[in-house]
Amino acid sequence: MVPNGRLDEGGMVNQxxxxxxxxxxxxxxHRGCDASLIRRWKAEGKLVVHDDGRIVVHATDAALxxxxxxxxxxxxxxxxxxxxxxxxxxxxxARGDARIDFGEEAAREKRAKADSAELDLAExxxxxxxxxxxxxxxxxxxxxxxxxxxxxPGRVSAELVALTDASAIEAVLLAELxxxxxxxxxxxxxxxxxxxxx
Numbered sequence: 001m002v003p004n005g006r007l008d009e010g011g012m013v014n015q016x017x018x019x020x021x022x023x024x025x026x027x028x029x030h031r032g033c034d035a036s037l038i039r040r041w042k043a044e045g046k047l048v049v050h051d052d053g054r055i056v057v058h059a060t061d062a063a064l065x066x067x068x069x070x071x072x073x074x075x076x077x078x079x080x081x082x083x084x085x086x087x088x089x090x091x092x093x094a095r096g097d098a099r100i101d102f103g104e105e106a107a108r109e110k111r112a113k114a115d116s117a118e119l120d121l122a123e124x125x126x127x128x129x130x131x132x133x134x135x136x137x138x139x140x141x142x143x144x145x146x147x148x149x150x151x152x153p154g155r156v157s158a159e160l161v162a163l164t165d166a167s168a169i170e171a172v173l174l175a176e177l178x179x180x181x182x183x184x185x186x187x188x189x190x191x192x193x194x195x196x197x198x
Contacts, residue, residue, distance in 0.1 A: 021054040030057065031064075144187060148180050 024042065028035040038055075041047050046067065048059035122128045156176050163169050 020057060021050055022057050023054060027055045027057065027060070141184065141187060145180075145184055148183065152176060152180070
């Protein structure tokens with residue numbers, strides 16, 4: 001639980017008494033603001049968030065101190081640097097580089113949009129298939145293979161009961177298994193074709 005201590009005049013708290021991680025509500029109490037503001041900052045990428053969704057307290061404090069205007073909880077000293085007036089870039093600020101290159105950010109956004117458009121085009125052309133479609137088709141093939149294998153004894157038992165030669169029994173079983181493998185390969189090729197047309 002984050003202590004209810006106040007931020008110092010630099011927008012930070014005593015790190016010795018502050019835990020590493022905090023929930024949204026705990027971090028809101030830590031900063032003395034409403035949880036809805038923390039949720040908004042989180043959605044805007046201004047916070048440093050752990051994989052489990054919790055806020056990394058010290059890194060987020062540093063990021064907010066470097067990027068937020070004083071009226072919004074940032075650094076409260078008189079001379080505001082240019083980078084402290086910028087918003088966003090929390091991850092960069094946590095690494096110790098608070099300066100934001102807006103040209104670089106615009107180029108990154110442009111590349112991301114181009115990559116997304118390329119993926120959409122590849123999917124429409126049948127070069128990419130959604131993981132949901134692949135999982136569904138693999139599940140279907142697995143069920144079909146299971147049913148075919150479970151039906152094997154019933155299909156060959158009448159033929160096997162009359163045989164006494166081990167090599168003849170092996171030949172019957174081998175022929176049946178080869179037929180099953182061919183059927184499964186054909187079903188898989190149909191799945192590939194249906195995915196390409198989606």
